[in-house]
Amino acid sequence: MSTTSTKEEQKTRTSQDTILEVNGLKTYYEDGGLLSSNPVKAVDGVSFDIERGETLGLVGESGCGKSTLGRTLMRLEEATAGEVKLNGTDITTLSGSDLKQFRKDVQMVFQDPDSSLNERMTIGEIVREPLDVHDWKTPQERRERVRELLETVGLQEQHYYRYPHQFSGGQRQRIGIARALALEPDFIILDEPVSALDVSVQAKILNLLEDLQNEFGLTYLFIAHDLAVVRHICDRVAVMYLGNIMEIGPADEMFDEPANPYTHALLSSIPEPDPTIGRDRITLRGTPPSPRDPPAGCPFSTRCPVKIRPESYTDLDTEVWERIEVFREVLRERERASPSVTERVRELLGRETHRSGMDEIVTELFGEIDVPGGVMKHINEAADYAENDDEDAARTYLREEFGSVCDHERPGQLGVGDKGRLSLCHRHETEYEEPSTVFETLVQ
């Protein structure tokens, strides 16, 4: 996020200058119960670097783990595993004065300027608070610093004694930014800093952030769900899904030619401002799996439109294949759905409970299309297991028959192109067709 000339300057100045290095980071939320063994895997093994002076965008659907990742980098959440190195020091194990120093170097700006400012403190007190906590210089110098910061973010000296409720959303976000800048941090995490603001105000805040970055050499992690904003201001982008980074690389390249199937799908969901320009839309099937129970193989395998098929089914009609995938999704979802009242009553009376409806589901999915006899035999076999309350066996049966490397093995982050882009997808391995090639055949 910088002007072209300074971006070029920064590239030469700072290539090799890594400020943040994240390796195999996991953040799991335990229930807290004694028998808890199924935590929410909010961040599930991510690795990436951020170069000094750059802006890395972090995007993905709600609940994919963006905020948890940001909060873990700030030590507001404890990492379950992995390391986070800031300027070469692993911050996950810091304590005492080292932790206090770290709290000066890294700051966060939050999404909602309404709830992140203490209504009972004046603007001067809010911006001064980090200086007081860190016992920064003399009280007189702190007051001067606050006045200077207010001016830096486009507020005025006389705002010092006012209260947050006297300010608009954009001004309040400026106050949050002034506070974050107080201790001259190297690295700032911006968690959806403009999404609560009007579009016209958004542009002003983004410009301010850009100016501050150029002036103070700041490094940003910019968490956002608005892909247009990200494209505009980020040097590189990381796309998150179910606690994993699916793709990371230069913003322009990634927006023009997404490599990972999930990035493809995410980008194709942005409305095209010019309706005369056609865009190949990809509609994603189903919803993300529960982060308590992510897929064993690729995190995106349960919804991927270009998932690798087992060899015996490569020629199977696409519609039949998709119905099989939907059937597998239905069986997974049944596990998460709570039993109906009737089923609960039967359970409480000690009677056998049938999650009925398998016949209807099979008829609905496969009744009106031409399904090869061999395939139908497998579908019926799995339906029988499910009908007899052995849904685990039904799921396993289908996974063994119709599953592929995508279901069984977690892909590595593989290099794509020549600008250091990485993508988590088995399809980048030489023996498979690239995702983009398969997408082309789907949208023809």
Ligand SMILES: Nc1ncnc2c1ncn2[C@@H]1O[C@H](COP(=O)(O)OP(=O)(O)OP(=O)(O)O)[C@@H](O)[C@H]1O
């Ligand atoms: N304190 C918590 N305890 C348990 N689970 C949590 C906690 N905070 C977040 N989660 C869960 O962790 C997962 C990731 O949440 P997170 O808020 O990091 O996602 P996000 O991508 O930032 O979403 P959003 O864009 O909606 O803020 C979600 O399933 C969420 O429900």
